[in-house]
Amino acid sequence: MLEKAANKENNILLDGHGSIEEIKNNRVKENISLQVRDENNHSLTATISLSSDLKIDIKDTFDYPEVIYISANRFGPQTSIPIYNNSAKKDRIGKNGENLLQCIELLGDTVLDERLRHVNAEGDTLEYNIRGWLNTVSPNVGFKFHLEKMSDSSYSMFDEHRANNVGFGLSYTLPVITALLMGTFIKNSLVIIENPEAHLHPKGQTELARLAALCAVVGAQIIVETHSDHFFDGIRIAAKRHGIAEDVQIHWFELNEHKNTEVYSPILSEDGRVSEWPKGFFDQFEINASELI
Known part of the structure; x- marks a missing residue:
């Protein structure tokens, strides 16, 4: 707005x-x-x-700032993904993942900050590190893509399989990884991600949080809306490892009995601890565990 x-x-x-x-x-x-x-x-x-x-x-x-927004309604596995012909948008991602693959092609050779280089990446560029981080989230999976410019479309392949023949997590995560990395080199940008954890196992959710934190370390401005305690714990761990606690803002929203939204803002310490835990704030694991004792 x-x-x-x-x-x-x-x-x-x-x-x-x-x-x-x-x-x-x-x-x-x-x-x-x-x-x-x-x-x-x-x-x-x-x-x-x-x-x-x-x-x-x-x-x-x-x-x-230029907003790079990836919505919760982003594309899952698709036979094809539309691409933009508008010159102003050809190297930008749509909110649902439109133009993602053309964006990777056009910006793929951009050299990233060395702190973002994934341990398994073949180089320092955007495309190499998209592949590296995608492989961390979904291990041992290869990624290819192709543009069909005459029909304004594109498609991706994972281990030579079309996107709708592999797990949802790959398609849901690819625009998130790309947007986060883009936020580190597009000047005066703001990355907004909804539900980055969608269709990922717990380790993948934590690794995605680690990537978000690393991008913040090198200067990206990021807003994430999440329901994942694994993603939240990943941010806490990153705050402890990289000393970014002062740069992390946490907000918990709850609808009260009067239908008004109350906002709680716990403080994150340098060791990753949280100053307060409002009822319902990522506490379900402990509640469930207590039932099993």
């Missing part, structure tokens, strides 16, 4: 979510104020009037 506001778009609602009457909380009467502030104290503030015409007042001294 803030991105649309910054671009002065008339309809700042997210596509496909209907009118303001459908999405607003009817128990809230006051206006909503959203603010983004960068490290140089530049800010963008959007004050939104909850009227039927959704009036918005913008105060902007902010250089809005």
Whole structure:
């Protein structure tokens, strides 16, 4: 919404979510104020009037980042994936994974920070490390892709099998890995990932969190929405190993009995410990384990 506001778009609602009457909380009467502030104290503030015409007042001294957004609704295994012909988007990923493979082809030779190099990667480039990290998440799997530019489509293969003949985790994870790595070299970018853990086993979820943390170490700005305690533990481990606890913000959202959202923000310490554990905050493993004692 803030991105649309910054671009002065008339309809700042997210596509496909209907009118303001459908999405607003009817128990809230006051206006909503959203603010983004960068490290140089530049800010963008959007004050939104909850009227039927959704009036918005913008105060902007902010250089809005390029958003690299991978949604929870991203493509699973597909026979083909569309590619973009628009020159402005040819090297960018769509929110559902559109244009992913053309993006890898065009940016694949980009040299990454050496700290991101996967131990099994054949080189320092984006494509080599996509393959390396994909192999960590799903061990011993080869990855190939091909573009059909005359039909604006592309397809991927895993161990010479088409994508819809292998596990869902490969297709769901590929755009996540690519977006995270891209966030380390696209200047003034913000990577937003929904449910990176989808269709991955616990080790793969933890490794993906390690990659996200490494990308943050080299300067990527990342927002992750997750339901995975394995991913969360991966971030905690990375905070302990790489000293990034001060750069990690944790927010837990819970709907109260009045249908309003309460936000808890535990603090992560340098040793990966969490300052507080609100009820329901990644505590189900302990609850289940206590039932088995």
